Structures are given as structure tokens and as C-alpha cells.
Amino acid sequence: MRVDYSPDAMDPGSFYRLLTAVVVPRPIAWVSTLTPDGATANLAPHSFFTVACTDPPIVQFTSVGRKDSLRNAEATGEFVVNFAPEPLFAEINATATDFPRDRSEFDAVGIEREPSLRVRPPRVAASPVALECTLHSTLRLGDSTVVFGRVVHAAVHEDALVAGRPDIELLRPLSRLGGNEWGTVGEVHELARAPYRDTARD
Numbered sequence: 297m298r299v300d301y302s303p304d305a306m307d308p309g310s311f312y313r314l315l316t317a318v319v320v321p322r323p324i325a326w327v328s329t330l331t332p333d334g335a336t337a338n339l340a341p342h343s344f345f346t347v348a349c350t351d352p353p354i355v356q357f358t359s360v361g362r363k364d365s366l367r368n369a370e371a372t373g374e375f376v377v378n379f380a381p382e383p384l385f386a387e388i389n390a391t392a393t394d395f396p397r398d399r400s401e402f403d404a405v406g407i408e409r410e411p412s413l414r415v416r417p418p419r420v421a422a423s424p425v426a427l428e429c430t431l432h433s434t435l436r437l438g439d440s441t442v443v444f445g446r447v448v449h450a451a452v453h454e455d456a457l458v459a460g461r462p463d464i465e466l467l468r469p470l471s472r473l474g475g476n477e478w479g480t481v482g483e484v485h486e487l488a489r490a491p492y493r494d495t496a497r498d
């Protein structure tokens with residue numbers, strides 16, 4: 297037996313809660329941007345986040361409504377996706393508060409910043425990975441806007457690397473689950489994909 301849910305017969309909020317409870321776990325882009333006057337560095341988590349294209353490298357996050365991160369990215373053409381690691385759990389959540397646009401979450405929450413190499417918005421110094429992006433395009437979908445960013449530079453802390461590769465045990469990513477739930481990495485399994493020629497029986 298299954299329980300059926302029709303978005304047409306439900307209010308949007310209820311269906312949204314169902315969707316975010318079943319599209320899990322979601323990685324978290326901790327997005328830093330600058331106001332157009334360059335005076336205020338904004339920082340906010342976005343879990344509607346993934347890789348959009350491999351070549352050229354493009355990532356995407358979605359602003360539900362028109363939030364400061366979206367408005368700054370549109371106005372300045374730049375943003376940084378900072379990796380959201382487990383030790384910064386409380387800080388990440390604190391930057392999801394709806395601070396006024398001229399109040400920097402870096403300052404309000406007490407997060408140390410460092411300069412980016414290729415774009416103006418700062419990086420989170422304690423985050424192990426920064427993906428510096430220039431705005432590729434935006435796509436308006438209903439109440440949301442998907443923001444595509446071309447990754448022009450990636451900076452990874454050397455203490456998150458093993459043999460030159462980012463290591464999951466060192467990165468310790470947080471993820472977003474349903475409601476106010478957060479996830480951490482559980483068991484990690486390795487399994488190579490089998491080419492078809494190795495699976496064909498005759």
C-alpha cells in the first residue's frame with residue numbers, strides 16, 4: 297500500500313514539506329555574496345544545490361523567493377559556495393536568520409572571512425572548500441529562482457586532502473534533510489561501476 301499525494305489537491309506549503317522530506321540528503325551551499333556597494337558581505341545556507349554542468353564547471357543553487365543572496369549575485373555577478381562542514385553546524389544555522397540586507401552575517405555570527413582569489417565576495421576562512429563563481433544565468437521558476445554559477449576557481453584546505461584528493465572523512469559534510477533535520481555522513485562504501493561487457497552473460 298502507498299499513500300498518494302497530489303500537489304493539485306494540497307496547499308503548496310504542505311507539498312513543499314513532503315518534497316523536502318523525500319529529496320534527501322541535500323548538500324548545503326553556504327553562499328557568500330557582496331551587496332552592490334561592496335559594503336556588506338552576506339552569507340546564507342542553500343540546500344537546493346548541486347552541480348549543473350561539468351564542462352564548463354557550473355553549480356546551481358535555488359532561492360525560494362527573492363533573498364539577499366540572489367539579489368546580490370544578480371547585482372554583482374559573483375558568489376562563493378563555501379562547503380558546509382559538521383564543526384560549523386551552529387554557525388551555518390545562525391546565518392539562516394533573516395538579517396536585514398545591510399547587516400553582514402559574517403559580523404553578526406562572528407565568522408572569520410578570507411579574501412577570494414578570483415571574485416570579490418569573501419570566503420569563510422574555516423570552511424574547507426570554496427568554489428568561486430561568476431554568475432552564468434538565472435532561471436525563474438514559479439516562486440523560486442535557480443542561480444547558475446560558473447566555477448572560476450576552487451580552493452581546498454590542504455588538511456582536507458589525502459593524496460591530493462578531497463577526503464570525505466576530513467571534509468565531514470553536513471546535509472539538509474526534511475523539516476529542521478540535518479544529516480552527517482554515515483558509513484561510506486566503495487563500489488566501482490561495471491562496464492556492460494563484464495556483465496553480459498553470453
Ligand SMILES: Cc1cc2nc3c(=O)[nH]c(=O)nc-3n(C[C@H](O)[C@H](O)[C@H](O)COP(=O)(O)O)c2cc1C
Nearest residue numbers: 340341342343344358359360363364365392393394
Ligand atoms: C540548512 C538550510 C538550508 C536552506 N536552504 C535554502 C534553499 O535552498 N533556498 C532558500 O531560498 N533558502 C534556504 N534556506 C533558508 C535561507 O538560508 C534563509 O532564508 C536565509 O535567511 C537567506 O539569507 P539571505 O536573504 O541572506 O540570502 C535554508 C536554510 C537552512 C538552515
